[in-house]
Amino acid sequence: MSSARNAAFVSVSQAGKIAVSLVSIVVLSRLLPPADFGVYAMIIAVVGIGELFRDFGLSLAAIQAPSISTSQRTALFWASTGIGVALTLVAIAASPVIGGFYGRADLAPLVCVAALTFALNGAGAQYRVELTRSGRFRDLAVVDLAGQGVSLTGAIVLAAVGAGAWALVVQAVLLGLTMLVALLLLGRWLPGRPRGFGEIRPFVGFGGQLMSVQLISYVSSNLDKILVGRLFGAAWLGLYAKAFQLYSQPVMQGVTPFANLAISVLSQVRDDPRAYLRRLLKLQLVTVYVGLAGFALMIALAEPLTTVALGPQWSATVPLFRILCIGGLFQILGVVYYWMFVSSGAMRVYLVCTFITQPIAVVLVIVGATQSTTGVAWGAAAGLLVEWLVPATWGTAKAIGAAGSLLAGTIRPLAVAAIIGLLAFAAVELTAAGGPVVQLLVGVAVPAAVVVPLMMLLPGVRADAAVLRGVVQDAAGTRLRRRVPA
Template sequence: MTKCSNQTGCPTPDTGGPAGPERFLRTDFLQSDLKARSVRGGAVTLSAQGARFVLQTVSTLLLARLLAPAEFGLVAMVIVAINFVALFKDFGLSFATIQREQISQAQISTLFWINVFIGVCLSAIAAASAPFVARFYAEPRLVPLMLALSPTLLVSGLLAQHQALLTRQMRFAAIAIADVGAMIVGITVGISLALGGARYWALVGMMLSQNAVNLLLVWWLCPWRPSRPTRGAGVRSLLTFGGNVTAGALLNYIGSMADRVIIGRLWGPLPLGLYDRSHALVLMPMLQINPPLAAVALPALSRAAATPERYARAYVSILRQLALVTAVLVPILIVNASTVIRVVLGPSWAAAGPLFGVLGFAALL
């Protein structure tokens, strides 16, 4: 058997486990050194997040100077609509895969095909809703943007179970390689298009290319392939779990995105662009810590779920770390709001300074 890393290649090459697709589903080999794997996974994930932060900062610095605030606002209108539809792209099935102690090839395959079917349906719904979104915002340019970005929902369906399997087996280096590699390609495409005068289409090109490369890399790094879907695979409990996750995400999204819908509807793309970038900058420090920590914690907590006391201690520890990061970083940004906006976004974004300060206080709450 060809040897490869537990993080990036075959997940369990030397554990004496079964051959075939089942080797991508096992988690029993994690139990012997769960804490050490979590620590290593955290280190890898935080390193990757550092790379993402650098890339995101560079792209923000450049694109904010190449594109006007109104162009960011125009794309933000579409993103709100696409992301709302995207809430149902996975139906929480990837979380079900990660947290399930035992899962079969038939179950994973059935979930994969359900994800693909949902992705096809949601892509069609997003494309069909383009005229209505454009009418809601009184902005006809949104129609081609919605049509261009709707295929990303299908890509998400194709990615969901492969990413879940990587996370399930705590193969965080593989996830990092795919994410960072796709981000590099996407940013390169976006900046190139912006330099070429593509305007807001540069942002669309960046997202499309990043999605496509991420799909290719994840499928390469996780060579699991689905079988034909079968009835009676025993996925009903997984669907129920996924439905609960989706319902929670829906409520959270409505609360977090209502502001963008109102601003875009009442005042148009320019104010929305200023608000959207200010909001993104406020959240940037937390987004460098929270998602990586959650990505490492979810499979570790799932493996510890059988021991409630151990689970509770780990969960409380994670919440304390998140609160500490927020309490330290956000006030620094608030005090230096105008400077941050001027340095990161450039002088044409000066009107975003007061917004940045106000949003910083909201983030602390």
């Protein structure tokens, strides 16, 4: 199956997941108070670190490998499953410590149940790798949508009967369980008995480097939530976590799932520098235009968007949400560099970049935490700026030597995003009397009415639009326009 068709299936899957996520945000935010979301965020901020160890980075190592033998597949399955089970047991044993850290003994049973996700996700990791490597993105879409739908239904039922934070914990477990069952049914493969793990040493080496980077990144990106929960309590953490959830939707649901496809596509031509750069520039162009425009809109529409999505009782999330979305602009700019480091095999460079940027990001969050939850948000946003700048300059020059080309490719998308944001903000201010729904509709319509003609008039932006249109046409099965503008 072609990369374009695969991208189409991933797009359909993501559209469905975004729709389910929006329903989840709107419905559960009205059924549960901020404190319940804060309790769940306390658990995930600490326990979630185990997800990084879940398969020791073996999944991405296997995806980017040129080939995998049957015995290697089996060894990878048992390794991922064993690590997942071990992490479940460790989290259960550590549950009293986690409860003690936050001063809440009631967290321990919630942690024990949430820990089951490690074992479930570990058992399904290699099945997901096999579907990705064989280009079966339609089946992956089925798996993801089934998991999202079943888990959300369970959470809504439990929240409606007063289960509180348990509804969110059960949602996570149901997601892992449903996806594992779907992967087993669609996988068309059964692992053999474990016969040793010597054949997967190359995967362990690559995965270990990747996991080291992810571990450091996880600590810095979740320290904000840990500090808010520890210093300001569950209610404030619930507000911060909800703002973070709204901000992260474009990245987690709209961009992150394309990582495996992007890495796979780039890995195919990593021995041809010119072809590799062309593909990388095209991926960057699509990602930054869509991502930056989305975050610009969210910054401008933060107040009416929060009111419509969450309800007026969540108004304190507005400034937090807006600040985090400013950081999201830099996160979108940095996504392509992660794809580049993994697909080109430049993990040592990536590791050095991480060791440079993450301590700075941690210090910025800690400094912000001495002030307020708003200070924490500003620290997190400033950290994302640092995490983009170092890979975009020094890291890219070391990895592929094309830092200038990638940076130049962001100029027009940034300019278009700025125009979109300013127009949307003006529209929101001028229609304040009409209510949040009117503000949202006008805030989206006005930038669209101005930017679409603009893309037709300016030569550089028009050339970018041609590439974007070509990607859409290719995903629909028509001829890809392969030229990437300078």
